[in-house]
Amino acid sequence: MCGIIAYVGKQNSAPILLEGLKKLEYRGYDSAGISVCNRENIITVKSAGKVEELENKLGKRKISGTIGIAHTRWATHGKPNDINSHPHADCQENIHLVHNGIIENYQELKKFLQKKKHKFKSETDSEVLAHLIEEFGKNLGFKDAVLEALKMIRGTYGLAIISKKEQGKMLVARNGSPLVIGVGDGECVIASDVSALICHTDKVIYLEDGEVAEIDKDGYSITNIKNKKVNKEISKLTWNIEKSQKGGFPHFMLKEIFEQPEAIRNCLRGRIDKFLKDENFPVLGGLKPVEKKLRKINKIIIVACGTSYYSGLVGKYMFEEYAGISTEVEYASEFRYRKSVLCGRTAVIAISQSGETADTLAAIREAKSRGALTLGIVNVVGSSISRETDGGSYTLSGPEIGVASTKAFTSQITVLALWTMMFGRQRKMTFSATEKIAKELKKIPEMVEKIVKNNKDIKKIAKKYMTAENFLYMGRKYNYPIAMEGALKIKEISYIHAEGYPSGEMKHGPIALIDEDFPSIFICPKDSVYEKNISGIQEIKARGGKIIAVATEGDKNMKKIADDVIYIPKTLEMLTPMLAVVPLQMFAYYFGVLKGFNVDQPRNLAKSVTVE
Numbered sequence: 001m002c003g004i005i006a007y008v009g010k011q012n013s014a015p016i017l018l019e020g021l022k023k024l025e026y027r028g029y030d031s032a033g034i035s036v037c038n039r040e041n042i043i044t045v046k047s048a049g050k051v052e053e054l055e056n057k058l059g060k061r062k063i064s065g066t067i068g069i070a071h072t073r074w075a076t077h078g079k080p081n082d083i084n085s086h087p088h089a090d091c092q093e094n095i096h097l098v099h100n101g102i103i104e105n106y107q108e109l110k111k112f113l114q115k116k117k118h119k120f121k122s123e124t125d126s127e128v129l130a131h132l133i134e135e136f137g138k139n140l141g142f143k144d145a146v147l148e149a150l151k152m153i154r155g156t157y158g159l160a161i162i163s164k165k166e167q168g169k170m171l172v173a174r175n176g177s178p179l180v181i182g183v184g185d186g187e188c189v190i191a192s193d194v195s196a197l198i199c200h201t202d203k204v205i206y207l208e209d210g211e212v213a214e215i216d217k218d219g220y221s222i223t224n225i226k227n228k229k230v231n232k233e234i235s236k237l238t239w240n241i242e243k244s245q246k247g248g249f250p251h252f253m254l255k256e257i258f259e260q261p262e263a264i265r266n267c268l269r270g271r272i273d274k275f276l277k278d279e280n281f282p283v284l285g286g287l288k289p290v291e292k293k294l295r296k297i298n299k300i301i302i303v304a305c306g307t308s309y310y311s312g313l314v315g316k317y318m319f320e321e322y323a324g325i326s327t328e329v330e331y332a333s334e335f336r337y338r339k340s341v342l343c344g345r346t347a348v349i350a351i352s353q354s355g356e357t358a359d360t361l362a363a364i365r366e367a368k369s370r371g372a373l374t375l376g377i378v379n380v381v382g383s384s385i386s387r388e389t390d391g392g393s394y395t396l397s398g399p400e401i402g403v404a405s406t407k408a409f410t411s412q413i414t415v416l417a418l419w420t421m422m423f424g425r426q427r428k429m430t431f432s433a434t435e436k437i438a439k440e441l442k443k444i445p446e447m448v449e450k451i452v453k454n455n456k457d458i459k460k461i462a463k464k465y466m467t468a469e470n471f472l473y474m475g476r477k478y479n480y481p482i483a484m485e486g487a488l489k490i491k492e493i494s495y496i497h498a499e500g501y502p503s504g505e506m507k508h509g510p511i512a513l514i515d516e517d518f519p520s521i522f523i524c525p526k527d528s529v530y531e532k533n534i535s536g537i538q539e540i541k542a543r544g545g546k547i548i549a550v551a552t553e554g555d556k557n558m559k560k561i562a563d564d565v566i567y568i569p570k571t572l573e574m575l576t577p578m579l580a581v582v583p584l585q586m587f588a589y590y591f592g593v594l595k596g597f598n599v600d601q602p603r604n605l606a607k608s609v610t611v612e
């Protein structure tokens with residue numbers, strides 16, 4: 001999704017901005033652009049395509065200037081071409097801005113401005129704002145004009161704005177689209193995402209919705225939209241540059257698959273050891289403030305999107321089986337517009353890697369406004385969802401750069417297992433039942449290590465099925481969500497049609513698809529539904545379908561039934577999703593790589609979906 005990087009300081013801004021744009025590439029985009037204050041002028045260069053193409057366009061032109069803004073665009077209004085790329089300017093080319101988000105009333109505003117003789121160059125909603133500021137700027141200074149313009153906007157924005165008339169100054173504003181100010185020594189780097197600025201500073205200020213910062217070489221001041229001063233704390237980043245780079249792997253996705261044992265260990269660290277000693281609760285600091293309320297809840301609604309939604313489904317099975325709390329899982333995009341039944345005893349849990357997904361954030365706001373207790377399971381520290389929920393836990397899996405979510409998923413399930421122990425202990429779950437989960441959770445990282453070491457065999461299987469154009473993924477009970485997630489992964493990375501199904505549903509339709517060219521991936525560990533799954537596999541075999549099975553180590557029988565078998569270690573049924581998903585992530589990865597696709601930045605996808 002769109003990315004912003006901006007600089008105010010003493011250094012030449014263009015190289016810093018280009019480097020920042022490259023760091024934002026992982027978010028997915030289709031064009032890029034840059035504007036730099038250069039003496040009396042502002043110079044803008046924009047290009048459809050990759051940042052490399054923007055660099056080529058800039059060529060040997062030495063644009064020097066210590067203030068600049070830059071953007072990677074993911075098209076929403078108008079095609080991805082040079083003109084629609086950001087930065088956008090007003091008629092006189094005094095105001096230049098980059099914008100993340102969507103201005104919902106842009107057509108109305110455009111008509112109003114056209115009547116006042118403003119001429120538009122692009123099809124975007126963002127350009128409207130530059131003209132609106134120009135309009136107010138006829139009677140007001142730069143900041144006041146921006147504030148007035150913002151008051152007229154309906155929608156979401158993360159903005160960085162510069163003006164030819166007040167060079168040396170930048171205004172940045174946020175409403176619904178994340179924006180972080182990195183505070184350095186005599187300089188500020190502003191970005192939509194900390195990964196673009198961690199190489200400059202680890203001191204950051206997270207802007208909240210409705211806040212506007214005025215930045216120049218001497219520092220910054222922050223107000224709300226009514227120009228009332230706001231005091232903000234500086235936070236210290238715990239991520240480092242090394243952590244957000246590839247570390248010897250060919251792709252971020254593979255690196256992140258291999259990082260899962262460490263990510264799960266980080267997620268567990270300090271949270272269960274004390275519990276195992278003093279027979280109480282797992283240590284979950286972020287739930288402390290709401291502990292009493294949690295004891296009273298009798299309904300949980302999990303809201304999330306994509307991969308995070310599937311981890312939520314695993315959570316539902318855990319919460320209901322062990323804590324006895326009725327749990328629903330809903331796509332955040334549905335929840336936000338539906339009138340679901342909420343009350344003071346309902347907890348709404350948002351699960352999100354980025355913590356910025358627009359639909360999930362909106363769902364949480366809706367739940368809050370209707371009196372529900374809101375909780376977050378989030379990876380990015382300081383992100384909007386983590387700040388706006390009443391309590392929650394970080395997944396602590398470190399930066400996830402690959403667009404396809406992998407380590408965030410297994411860490412989300414880790415947190416869900418910890419929360420199951422917590423909710424269970426608050427109700428009727430015995431210490432020994434909880435202890436069993438805790439002890440087994442501690443073994444999971446080693447088990448995942450064993451699976452990822454099997455990468456060569458998984459690659460071979462991917463090669464064998466390279467000509468397949470469709471896949472059916474099936475699993476039951478705890479592994480039904482894994483079938484869905486496996487299918488999503490291969491769709492995203494390999495552009496292959498795949499469907500995920502609960503295996504019991506196979507006979508109610510999907511089996512009609514099966515023939516020798518339509519392989520099925522069956523998640524069939526030795527669990528309470530093993531026999532049921534075996535029957536499903538036999539039914540597919542009887543119709544000439546090929547089977548790749550994910551089975552439990554030692555299940556020799558599976559070798560006789562399935563065409564190919566990937567083994568995973570034995571664990572508790574509720575934790576098998578954390579193991580079963582790993583070979584499916586790797587299968588999708590190798591499939592995509594063998595097809596020659598860009599697995600880290602698949603077409604049409606964005607890492608952080610900050611628009612509806």
Ligand code: M6R
Nearest residue numbers: 306307308352353354357404405
């Ligand atoms: O950051 P979030 O977890 O809220 O993101 C939700 C989805 O956009 C995300 O999981 C998406 O489906 C990924 N591309 C999956 O690999």
